[in-house]
Amino acid sequence: MSQYSAAGVDIAAATRAKELMAAAVRSTHGPAVLAGMGAFGGCFDAALALAGIQAPVLVSSTDGVGTKTLVAAAVGRYDTVGQDLVHHAVNDILVQGARPLFFLDYIAVAKLDPVQVAAIVAGVAEGCRATGCALIGGETAEMPDVYAPGAFDLAGTIVGVVERSAMLPRTDIIAGDAIVALPSTGLHTNGYSLARRLVKHHFATEGYAARPAILGGQTIGEALLAVHRCYLSEVNALRAVVPVKALCHITGGGIYDNLPRVLPDGLGAEIVRGSWSIPPICQLLVELGRLDEQEAFHALNMGLGMLVIVPAESASQALATIPEARLVGRVATEPAVRLVDV
Structure with a gap:
């Protein structure tokens, strides 16, 4: 040697x-x-x-x-x-x-x-x-x-x-513009320190091999290793048919830290509760950690992988182009990101 x-x-x-x-x-x-x-x-x-x-x-x-x-x-x-x-x-x-x-x-x-x-x-x-x-x-x-x-x-x-000339975000974002979400496949690449802590505490014996009922037969390890979704093809398809004004990749800091990064000063956003599906792995972690809404949407993407801002009149065309997309909110006059009811 x-x-x-x-x-x-x-x-x-x-x-x-x-x-x-x-x-x-x-x-x-x-x-x-x-x-x-x-x-x-x-x-x-x-x-x-x-x-x-x-x-x-x-x-x-x-x-x-x-x-x-x-x-x-x-x-x-x-x-x-x-x-x-x-x-x-x-x-x-x-x-x-x-x-x-x-x-x-x-x-x-x-x-x-x-x-x-x-x-x-x-x-x-x-x-x-x-x-x-x-x-x-x-x-x-x-x-x-x-x-x-x-x-x-x-x-x-x-x-x-x-x-x-095609750089985003555009400068013409206004209150009332629609926010369309492309779903995540799970945690993507953020929130794993929290997830590991909760798995260690609640599944000390089985660990990542545990199969909680909420995961539908998946192990926790399989759910946590789901590949971070890429949105290149979906965004290209949307930009070909609707005027995309901004995109927001929901990573560390969730919607609260990331969405303001693409909005003009003075504007905020309203995200409508229940307008999309939250992945089972996110639901599980929220339950295990007894996370309140603020912490859950700050630490995890909660199923919102990529947000797309388009004119309100273009929202229906965006949803028709990407069937799994969901209309989840709107740009608001109040300079903050808030979760709201319909």
Whole structure:
């Protein structure tokens, strides 16, 4: 054993991980990728990718999947968190009207398991292929004294582009505009510290293998690992038929922290209780934690994955375009987000 291996870093394992992930990474490459895996830096042909755009604006974002990684490690399933990472990132730049161009990931582990890392990267690659995004680089770091055994962290950076004239949010949002919701698949990538705490307290014996009746046969682990939904195709379909004024990705902070970020100063929103379905996993956590309404809608997305603001007269066309969408509220004159009854 080398001195480096004795210190906890296995170079051979890193090489094996790269070999296992190579095909998945390269499957995301198109003609715009000039240098990808194996290069010191990813190279992307901007002229090719931006052809036809008169005033291109690059939109970037960096994020992670939070402590959802601990659920994945506990369950021993690593094929979904990579998709979560990409979908979250795509949704974030989508809010400003951008389509994805390329992505870079970062994985940090206590001890490198090539099969585990390859499964994570395969998920990242799957998310990239599904959204037309090239995975052009990344980093896998083995840091035995930083992370606890079995733990890992996952983060990524996305770069996309939008025509300047098509950037969101628009400046013509007014009181009375309709708020349409695209449903979430569950917690997505926020609220997991709360979820893990409640599962540990109420299901100490079964843990993530427990099957509460409210989940309809799913285990808690399966419900918590549901892939963060990507809204790229739905938003593209909506923008083709209705004047979308703003989008809001409901992530950490829920509707209370996120919706004001896309509204003009002086305006707020009213969200109508009972106008959409709350996912069973969210209902379960609310019950287990005895969360009041304010905390529930602050910590969790509560089924509201992406909010779309359109003119009131366009709401019916938006609902017809995306049948699972729901009209959940309106832009209001009071500068706050409030839950209201019909």
